[in-house]
Amino acid sequence: DTGVSQDPRHKITKRGQNVTFRCDPISEHNRLYWYRQTLGQGPEFLTYFQNEAQLEKSRLLSDRFSAERPKGSFSTLEIQRTEQGDSAMYLCASTARSSYNEQFFGPGTRLTVL
């Protein structure tokens, strides 16, 4: 399968714990995006990488959130000291340099904070 993959697909954690999600983009795509989606809403932008450089961060990305893409391939999104309000679907997307910005999404990681 050559699509965007995310791991894990589901994560249940207790409030105050740290969690980390991984995204593997389509191999030739140099741009990678993270979005968050809550129930009944459209996805909201969190952050964006071009290769290994993090070029934009949303105000939604509080200091408890950090994202990395160390070698310009896979990316990780870490949430520290999780809160119940962090419960959401976390979506990763990637796009190619040569495209018109068609972003291809992974299946998402559903986070539930108890």
Add this chain to the structure above:
Amino acid sequence: SQQGEEDPQALSIQEGENATMNCSYKTSINNLQWYRQNSGRGLVHLILIRSNEREKHSGRLRVTLDTSKKSSSLLITASRAADTASYFCATDTGTASKLTFGTGTRLQVTL
């Protein structure tokens, strides 16, 4: 924050009928895209239309864009039960920029 809204919020039709959903947005855009999302799953890219295009087709999908009205429509012809999903429009302001999504239309196609 959401860029705009899809209309209607929910649509129920019978198989074989056409489904039309509309998207309005607030700011100038570079591209507008439509995505489908089955319940609890990731988003599937359907079609992209650039700001200098007015209409685009892909299979049973027809998308129109009216930049003067800041609106777009997605028409699905001859709908099937498998088209049951939520549909989102998403806009960007540049080739490498983030997408800003609408609130979505939930489409139910019954046999």
